Amino acid sequence: MTHQLSPKFLRSANLNLNHEVWMSFALSLAKGASSSKLVTDVPIGAVIIYLHTSEDRYTGRSSLLATGSNQKELLQKPTAHAEIIAIERASAILGSWRLSHCVLYTSIEPCLMCVGAIIQSRIPLVVYGAQNKKFGALGSLNNTPKSNHKFTYIQGVKEQESQELMQNFFATKKSLNAKDNQEYQGK
Numbered sequence: 001m002t003h004q005l006s007p008k009f010l011r012s013a014n015l016n017l018n019h020e021v022w023m024s025f026a027l028s029l030a031k032g033a034s035s036s037k038l039v040t041d042v043p044i045g046a047v048i049i050y051l052h053t054s055e056d057r058y059t060g061r062s063s064l065l066a067t068g069s070n071q072k073e074l075l076q077k078p079t080a081h082a083e084i085i086a087i088e089r090a091s092a093i094l095g096s097w098r099l100s101h102c103v104l105y106t107s108i109e110p111c112l113m114c115v116g117a118i119i120q121s122r123i124p125l126v127v128y129g130a131q132n133k134k135f136g137a138l139g140s141l142n143n144t145p146k147s148n149h150k151f152t153y154i155q156g157v158k159e160q161e162s163q164e165l166m167q168n169f170f171a172t173k174k175s176l177n178a179k180d181n182q183e184y185q186g187k
Ligand SMILES: [Zn+2]
Pocket: 081, 083, 110, 111, 112, 113, 114, 115
């Protein structure tokens, strides 16, 4: 039987989780998202870990459940965000849409669609790196859906690394586009 995790549960879970380590893993997945020359996916990675419980109490043990990296360009699929991919994989592994014993790590603040999926899957704790000023739906936008499912989020874990990854990606993309334009214009 699964229950909503209590704030007390989360506090104890929190103490036992090394957010930096899991975020480093999410960042390594993010780097993989744009590593190919042919694919230009924005580097975003997500990791879902499972909190082991015994009689609804956290045992202090957690394990990697699922991962995802942004594949929107690769798959030409608007919903192929890192978080959605990780959530779908986690649900498939558990055989349940309910991820109430899971923690989601994502390198960037989730968008409105992903926040919707977090609410739908009842994930109780989300940890993210850098803010997403344009599409972020947790702190950057004020239109987070109203829902009975309340989840906790922690922001700013490995924020600088995540931000630099994004900035470098967009700077490279911009210079490549400029080069393409020059070649196109015969310069
Ligand atoms: Zn998203």
